[in-house]
Amino acid sequence: MDTIINQFKDIPTTCISDAMEGLNNFHPAIKPLKEKYKFAGRALPVKIPVGDNLSVLKAIREAKPGDVIVVDSKGNEYRGIAGDFVVGMAQTLGVGALVVDGTIRDCVGIKDLDFPVFCRGTTVAASGKAGVGEINVPISCGGAAVNPRDIIVGDADGVVVIPQQSEKEILRIAMDKLKKDQEREANISGNPEAIRKYLDSFISNSSNK
Secondary structure (H helix, E strand, C coil), rough: CCCCHHHHHCCCCHHHHCCCCCEEEECCCCECCCCCEEEEEEEEEEEECCCHHHHHHHHHHHCCCEEEEEEEEECCCCCCCHHHHHHHHHHHCCCEEEECCCCEEEEHHHHHHHHCCEEEECCCCEEECCCCCEEEEEEEEEEECCCCCCCCEEEEEEEEEEEEEHHHHHHHHHHHHHHHHHHHHHHHHCHHHHHHHHHHHHHHHHHHC
16 A cells, blocks of 8 residues: 555645645646545556547556546647546546546536546547557646656645655655644634734734845
8 A cells, every 4th residue: 555645645735735835736727527526646647649538548458546647638628538438437447536638528427427537627529549649658737747656636726746756755844834734723713813913923024034
C-alpha cells in the first residue's frame, strides 16, 4: 500500500498548493464533475492529439489499481476524450480518477457512475481512434508538468501535481501548514477580539515589508 497517497488524500489541494508556492496547479478550468470528488494517486500520463482517444484506451488497459489517468488533450473542448462507457471500463479496472485538459461527454451517465472525473467541461462530439499518441511519458496538462508516477491530488478547488522526487518534503510542509491553519481557525473563529488582533498583526507585518 502506498501510504503517502493516503496521507495526501486528507490534505486540501489549497494547502498542498501553498506548500509548493502555487507552482504545480492545473488550470482552474479543470474541475470535478461533482464537487464532492476527492482523489489522490500516481499519475499515468497520456499524450494525445486533438480528437483521437485510442491512447486513453491503452492507458486504461495498462493502469495499475489506483492510478490516475492524466490526459493532455491540448485544452480542446470540441471532442470528448471519453464517454460513460469508457469511464465505466476505467472504473471497473480500478483506475483511481481521470483528469483531462479537455472535455468528456455523456456527463449524466458518468455522474451516475460516481467516479472522479476532472475536466474543462462536456461536449457532444466523440473522438476518433487513429492510434496517434503516447502513454506513460512526460506531459503538460493544464499548464503543469506531469511525469509518470508523480502524485496527483484533486478536490472541489482543482488539481495539483506533486513531483515524485520531492513528495516527502511537500507532504511534511503541507501537513504542517494544515495543522497551523486548523489551530488558527480554532483560536480566532467566532471571536471578534481575536479576529481584530489577528488582522492588526497581519496588516502591521505587511506594512513593514
